[in-house]
Amino acid sequence: MKVILINRKHGGSRSIELGRWSCALLSLCCLGFAGLGYLAGMDAEPRSLRGATLDSLQDEVESQEESLADLREDAQRSLQAMTLNLAELQARLTRLDALGEHLTAMAGLEDGEFDFSQPPALGGPMADALGMELQRLDLSTGLKSLDDKISDREKQLGVLESMLSNRNLDAQAWLSGRPVEKGWISSPFGQRTDPFTGNPAMHYGVDLAGKEGSNIIAVAGGIVTQTGEQTGYGQYVELAHGDGFVTRYAHNKTNLVEPGDFVRKGEPIAIMGSTGRSTGPHVHFEVYKHGRAVDPASYMRRTRR
Template identity: 45%
Template sequence: MALLIMPWWLAPHLISSTHFEQQVQQAQTENLQQRDTLMTLRLQLHGQLIEMAEHIGTLQAKSSQLDRLSEMLVQKSEIDQQEFDIATTTSQQSMEAAGGPFAAAPATNTESLTEMLVELDELIESYDDKQRQLELLAVLMQQQDAEDASWLSGRPIGEGWLSSGFGARIDPFTGKKASHWGVDFAGHAGSNVHTTAAGVVTWAGRRWGYGNLVEVSHGGGYTTRYGHNSEIHVAVGDVVTKGDVIAAMGSTGRSTGPHVHYEVLKNGKQVDPSPFIFR
């Protein structure tokens, strides 16, 4: 009887024990799979953090280079430092003699994602500030270029000599004392006549006494005149820059030989061109 009853009594216990072991094994398998998944995620996250740290390091290096570039541009363009104050975010150590392969610094300040995000926010703000500085620098340099171009200086000819000064002189036609409201530069007929500053042509044609005349307005109340030309190469309304060829030297009008009669006017009144010529 016992032999008959025992299998019947043991069967459920054996089945339940086997089932429990299977559940344990299944749980262990699932746990290992989840652990492997977590390890994979951890490795991926770690790789992303390293990549982010390297990217931050690269951006910081480029930020330093932008600081140095801004300083060099300000120094090279001779812009007043008070007009453009560079707010650098890195040390002032020179980068003119630096190099080597890039290697990200140890992640001392980027050990957590939160700290990395804070660094990125600061870096983005730094780049925004640099962008505003560079835009200001571009405007200042453009203004400086415009001022330099409109700055009256130099002679209206490439080759030649000063043949007559400004003020009282003996008139070459009458032999009497007269006023000369400009200076004369003699040279070879047909040689180039240049503008002495940027501006707009306001006269290009014949005028009594001047012969073939070119007149250029430079703004700020200043105007220059170039007289006695054999040919005129510009027209009224043309925009010219400093050094442009506007005419060919000649002896038209009230002239005794090939030369350029050069005048500088301030608010419509002739002034001595000498201070502008020898700037």
């Protein structure tokens, strides 16, 4: 086999004579190079596919890591918020317990009633052991438990407050004692000789003499319904106590309250004087029950509630 080689630079040519074995060897070399090229081309495509797949998986992993980081931040914020809420609820519960114990002591309740120093009584059948192992107490469970406790305490305090309020109102509205801090009965309720005419007359109250300028006090809590000056009474104060009871305090030197005021039991409402139809410093004290004058002496002898 003859092979001609041409030199483009010098324009010459050269021929090489190849034998049978040389041709066979050259053919084998060409086939080998062609096979290697084919195999290289076949391997390049899977490698490019594998590279694209790896890139996609890597992007997905990075995205999942970012999502996980966001979830961790959200969980941390939620945990902090729940922790603060739990601490606030615990503080509220402590204050409620302290207030409950104080109110219980003030109310003078029997031992064991509204006992805020002891945990509430709980009970129930024993749970399944496996269920107990699987049960997980988290912050939300703690918050729910504390919220229930606080609601229970608030209900107890509401009932206790109502009881104290009712007791206080009953004690305030209870007519008892004298309308003066110091003094003596100078004229009782009922028929008497009129000090100005000398004739028999009905006396619808009790006169209590004392020192001019001393306090006249309310025998029960109530609302001031009338004040001012009236013929015979002079300066006077009238109180409504509820349940049909009204008290009147007359011949005052000065009134200390005005209509619409709320007064408590024992509170000064006027200054003793001798205004109106009076012979000297005293308070004319009347008690009305459902519009009818009754003897104040029975209420003056009452003990305080």
